[in-house]
Amino acid sequence: MGVYISGVGMTNFGKSKKSLEKMMAEAAGLALKNAEMERVDAIYIGVMNVEEFVGDSNFAALLADTIGLSGIPSTRVETASSTGAGALETAFYAVASGHMKNVLVLAGEKMTHLPTAKTTRILSEVIDRSERRYGATMPALAAMIAQKYAREFKLSPKKLEEILALVAMKNHANGSLNPHAQFQKRISREDYLKSQWVSYPFRLYDCAPITDGAAAIVLTSQPTLVKVSGIGHATDTSAVSHRASLTSFNSTKESALKAYRMAQLNPSDIQFAEVHDAFTLFEIIGTEDVGFFPPGEGWKALEQGVTQLRGKLPINASGGLKSRGHPVGASGLAQVVEIVWQLRQEAGTERQLKKAEIGLAQSIGGLGSNNFVTILERADRKRVVTEGWRLDYRPRIKPSRKTGTALPQEGTGVLETFTVLYSPPEGFVSPLTLGFVKTKGGDRVLACNPDYRSPTDLKMGEQVNLHKKEGLFVFEKQTLWKRLQHWIKNR
Amino acid sequence: MGVYISGVGMTNFGKSKKSLEKMMAEAAGLALKNAEMERVDAIYIGVMNVEEFVGDSNFAALLADTIGLSGIPSTRVETASSTGAGALETAFYAVASGHMKNVLVLAGEKMTHLPTAKTTRILSEVIDRSERRYGATMPALAAMIAQKYAREFKLSPKKLEEILALVAMKNHANGSLNPHAQFQKRISREDYLKSQWVSYPFRLYDCAPITDGAAAIVLTSQPTLVKVSGIGHATDTSAVSHRASLTSFNSTKESALKAYRMAQLNPSDIQFAEVHDAFTLFEIIGTEDVGFFPPGEGWKALEQGVTQLRGKLPINASGGLKSRGHPVGASGLAQVVEIVWQLRQEAGTERQLKKAEIGLAQSIGGLGSNNFVTILERADRKRVVTEGWRLDYRPRIKPSRKTGTALPQEGTGVLETFTVLYSPPEGFVSPLTLGFVKTKGGDRVLACNPDYRSPTDLKMGEQVNLHKKEGLFVFEKQTLWKRLQHWIKNR
Numbered sequence: 014m015g016v017y018i019s020g021v022g023m024t025n026f027g028k029s030k031k032s033l034e035k036m037m038a039e040a041a042g043l044a045l046k047n048a049e050m051e052r053v054d055a056i057y058i059g060v061m062n063v064e065e066f067v068g069d070s071n072f073a074a075l076l077a078d079t080i081g082l083s084g085i086p087s088t089r090v091e092t093a094s095s096t097g098a099g100a101l102e103t104a105f106y107a108v109a110s111g112h113m114k115n116v117l118v119l120a121g122e123k124m125t126h127l128p129t130a131k132t133t134r135i136l137s138e139v140i141d142r143s144e145r146r147y148g149a150t151m152p153a154l155a156a157m158i159a160q161k162y163a164r165e166f167k168l169s170p171k172k173l174e175e176i177l178a179l180v181a182m183k184n185h186a187n188g189s190l191n192p193h194a195q196f197q198k199r200i201s202r203e204d205y206l207k208s209q210w211v212s213y214p215f216r217l218y219d220c221a222p223i224t225d226g227a228a229a230i231v232l233t234s235q236p237t238l239v240k241v242s243g244i245g246h247a248t249d250t251s252a253v254s255h256r257a258s259l260t261s262f263n264s265t266k267e268s269a270l271k272a273y274r275m276a277q278l279n280p281s282d283i284q285f286a287e288v289h290d291a292f293t294l295f296e297i298i299g300t301e302d303v304g305f306f307p308p309g310e311g312w313k314a315l316e317q318g319v320t321q322l323r324g325k326l327p328i329n330a331s332g333g334l335k336s337r338g339h340p341v342g343a344s345g346l347a348q349v350v351e352i353v354w355q356l357r358q359e360a361g362t363e364r365q366l367k368k369a370e371i372g373l374a375q376s377i378g379g380l381g382s383n384n385f386v387t388i389l390e391r392a393d394r395k396r397v398v399t400e401g402w403r404l405d406y407r408p409r410i411k412p413s414r415k416t417g418t419a420l421p422q423e424g425t426g427v428l429e430t431f432t433v434l435y436s437p438p439e440g441f442v443s444p445l446t447l448g449f450v451k452t453k454g455g456d457r458v459l460a461c462n463p464d465y466r467s468p469t470d471l472k473m474g475e476q477v478n479l480h481k482k483e484g485l486f487v488f489e490k491q492t493l494w495k496r497l498q499h500w501i502k503n504r
Numbered sequence: 505m506g507v508y509i510s511g512v513g514m515t516n517f518g519k520s521k522k523s524l525e526k527m528m529a530e531a532a533g534l535a536l537k538n539a540e541m542e543r544v545d546a547i548y549i550g551v552m553n554v555e556e557f558v559g560d561s562n563f564a565a566l567l568a569d570t571i572g573l574s575g576i577p578s579t580r581v582e583t584a585s586s587t588g589a590g591a592l593e594t595a596f597y598a599v600a601s602g603h604m605k606n607v608l609v610l611a612g613e614k615m616t617h618l619p620t621a622k623t624t625r626i627l628s629e630v631i632d633r634s635e636r637r638y639g640a641t642m643p644a645l646a647a648m649i650a651q652k653y654a655r656e657f658k659l660s661p662k663k664l665e666e667i668l669a670l671v672a673m674k675n676h677a678n679g680s681l682n683p684h685a686q687f688q689k690r691i692s693r694e695d696y697l698k699s700q701w702v703s704y705p706f707r708l709y710d711c712a713p714i715t716d717g718a719a720a721i722v723l724t725s726q727p728t729l730v731k732v733s734g735i736g737h738a739t740d741t742s743a744v745s746h747r748a749s750l751t752s753f754n755s756t757k758e759s760a761l762k763a764y765r766m767a768q769l770n771p772s773d774i775q776f777a778e779v780h781d782a783f784t785l786f787e788i789i790g791t792e793d794v795g796f797f798p799p800g801e802g803w804k805a806l807e808q809g810v811t812q813l814r815g816k817l818p819i820n821a822s823g824g825l826k827s828r829g830h831p832v833g834a835s836g837l838a839q840v841v842e843i844v845w846q847l848r849q850e851a852g853t854e855r856q857l858k859k860a861e862i863g864l865a866q867s868i869g870g871l872g873s874n875n876f877v878t879i880l881e882r883a884d885r886k887r888v889v890t891e892g893w894r895l896d897y898r899p900r901i902k903p904s905r906k907t908g909t910a911l912p913q914e915g916t917g918v919l920e921t922f923t924v925l926y927s928p929p930e931g932f933v934s935p936l937t938l939g940f941v942k943t944k945g946g947d948r949v950l951a952c953n954p955d956y957r958s959p960t961d962l963k964m965g966e967q968v969n970l971h972k973k974e975g976l977f978v979f980e981k982q983t984l985w986k987r988l989q990h991w992i993k994n995r
Binding site for chain 1: 505546555559562570575576578583600601629630632738743869903
């Protein structure tokens with residue numbers, strides 16, 4: 014059964030004095046009004062961590078009650094930072110089953126009321142325990158991925174900085190045209206360069222902000238102007254160190270495969286997209302993972318202006334997570350709200366895209382461990398005959414390492430990538446140097462380094478010693494003296 | 505599309521030294537092996553509060569990885585203490601949609617490792633904030649419902665005690681035959697009477713225990729011996745005080761209506777059931793709510809032995825939440841595992857029911873705010889022609905009060921029901937006397953009482969004064985002297 018969208022709505026994103034349920038009720042009210050509907054058959058609630066952010070449990074029933082729909086079935090859905098997309102997928106199947114006609118999807122998060130270190134700790138709980146205990150945060154892991162990307166695709170630190178700045182500038186420019194965005198101002202390259210370090214090579218302007226906000230969508234089995242034509246969902250290993258590749262996400266690629274297959278569309282059919290830019294480089298990787306550009310070439314498209322608002326394939330016309338804001342549970346749904354507005358030509362004169370008949374949303378849960386790709390299109394679009402349709406998207410998916418395999422040993426290894434984290438979670442000292450080390454056996458381990466605190470002290474690709482201290486791997490530069498010590502010890 | 509069950513499995517319930525993900529992996533392994541399957545199209549994870557019980561987030565991806573199915577879509581579903589049933593419902597629609605062929609539903613909770621007061625606080629977060637701030641816990645609210653039930657259906661305190669003891673004794677007797685149960689021993693009436701007070705009139709043996717455990721089910725679109733023939737789901741107000749009736753749950757009745765309609769079955773068709781006996785009286789109410797017995801007569805059926813293991817309509821052959829244990833996220837799914845075992849004649853010689861072709865599971869989320877009814881039947885059962893099928897279940901559903909209406913005022917009222925809570929959550933002093941007071945305007949409010957600490961001091965139905973102190977309603981017995989004071993004050 015076909016699934017359509019009959020209503021959308023969202024609150025302004027930013028710092029709000031309202032309670033989470035009030036914000037979510039506001040978004041629900043807007044979407045129901047937009048759908049010209051008062052009741053639905055079911056409600057799917059997307060919240061990532063109400064337990065710790067607001068101290069509530071049993072939120073699905075509370076929300077149904079708050080929006081005046083007590084009695085209606087209500088289910089909470091969660092897939093970390095892709096929760097909004099997860100709630101949409103879950104509701105999609107409920108409607109597709111034919112058992113439900115109209116379903117409300119309602120996602121939100123309240124985050125700004127807590128101290129940043131506490132918020133950081135809560136957000137870090139999405140990271141695998143084996144990596145979290147090193148003090149690794151989302152920015153730290155993402156920063157290491159950015160460094161690795163630069164090395165793999167031969168971008169100098171200067172060049173990487175330029176590209177990251179370009180993403181931030183583009184998305185802030187787009188956000189300046191979005192009345193719902195948390196930041197509605199353009200930023201210059203100077204603003205970018207002046208912003209404080211979060212985790213080298215990421216500055217504040219590389220990271221999506223902490224945000225309050227909610228979004229809502231009404232799905233229906235009755236044909237409307239906007240059809241949900243493909244949804245794909247895939248997971249990857251909980252630990253980043255187990256991944257075969259650090260410069261792309263299997264979970265996005267497998268999600269995209271499924272979504273294209275369901276929609277019977279190809280990457281070349283997509284006219285615009287909302288991509289999960291929780292970190293600037295993730296936008297580049299996202300556009301490569303969904304097949305818009307070849308691996309390692311997403312940044313070229315950005316440089317050439319292809320992904321600009323008036324480019325050939327606009328990415329994050331809304332401002333993205335970067336500028337619209339990132340209330341973790343809501344972002345995956347807010348992306349889809351933007352796509353619906355664009356498809357309906359309702360994005361406002363300045364932000365409205367000209368070619369907007371097929372759009373794609375890509376959402377990341379955790380550090381790429383629970384991802385989604387959703388494709389929407391105008392139902393009145395002229396479809397090329399689907400008979401004989403063939404998928405021309407063939408991503409390279411190298412399988413991740415199985416968990417439960419033996420832990421690597423001490424010894425020597427190669428420093429694959431590293432970061433210096435300047436805002437570690439509660440209980441860790443700043444700055445915190447972390448790196449992924451490839452051992453001789455080919456395993457990757459996360460390791461910390463108490464000695465080197467300047468990013469220029471370390472080099473990707475150099476040999477390091479790896480030993481255990483208080484249960485954690487520590488990597489050390491192989492100075493001549495240390496190499497000698499190591500040689501003597503292992504003689 | 506029809507939805508069938510191809511595999512089930514569960515861990516032993518009780519106190520476990522294993523981590524939550526290890527327990528859940530064990531259950532998943534059993535269910536997959538039982539289904540003779542290595543891969544599935546999707547995973548639905550039911551956990552109620554991993555954030556606070558075990559300090560993890562992003563659990564759906566972690567679990568997929570732990571069970572060796574990293575890559576497969578994995579979604580966490582939560583509806584408070586009915587979470588296991590909620591995960592099953594969500595997975596049901598995914599299979600019913602035709603998009604998924606085989607789906608793993610995996611539910612669990614780890615609770616025993618925390619101090620009881622902390623566990624109590626976490627569990628209390630499912631209660632509406634307006635009631636939680638009085639120190640109300642799940643046992644306290646349930647105890648007030650039990651008192652109200654006794655008054656409404658004219659049971660003396662002695663009679664109520666007898667009935668509650670009977671439920672506990674029956675379910676412990678059943679649990680003694682269940683190798684997966686937390687408590688595998690019968691209890692006597694003396695054991696029951698000797699057990700400590702939790703919240704008057706509830707003793708320890710009236711309350712389901714704190715438990716670790718996990719359960720798993722594989723759903724499939726391929727016909728098997730067991731069919732999921734009906735699922736119903738409904739919510740009710742977050743605050744118990746807003747309900748029209750305290751002695752039955754609208755959310756169960758509406759769930760049952762939907763489940764019977766989908767299955768085209770009637771209460772009289774059901775041969776056995778698993779009913780959410782988190783508190784002894786909830787089993788009685790549950791059997792009335794799903795239409796097995798008229799309101800106020802469930803206890804008679806119990807007394808007459810109808811619901812015993814060898815009775816006409818066995819309830820909780822597994823031992824129920826009471827004796828099998830209650831890992832909050834898992835219970836709703838463990839009920840269904842038991843029904844599948846019974847339908848397949850796999851429950852073991854002692855526990856196996858003779859007539860087991862149609863079974864029903866009823867699950868409660870929070871204090872009756874997010875409930876489910878699931879009906880399963882043998883696919884090889886001879887069905888009476890469904891043409892002309894008519895529902896003969898007509899529950900009385902009085903709508904709950906809308907939230908957001910004006911708060912009641914101070915003044916006088918009637919003490920509708922009360923409890924004395926002996927194990928309040930962190931931050932409250934024991935014993936804590938709580939009551940629901942009906943005001944002159946017909947509103948119900950939760951109120952506390954610092955004076956009266958013996959249950960025999962208070963009487964349901966008596967006039968009380970209601971005033972506010974530090975933002976909380978306090979009720980006071982109208983002694984002659986207090987009545988005079990009140991009269992003088994309000995003259």
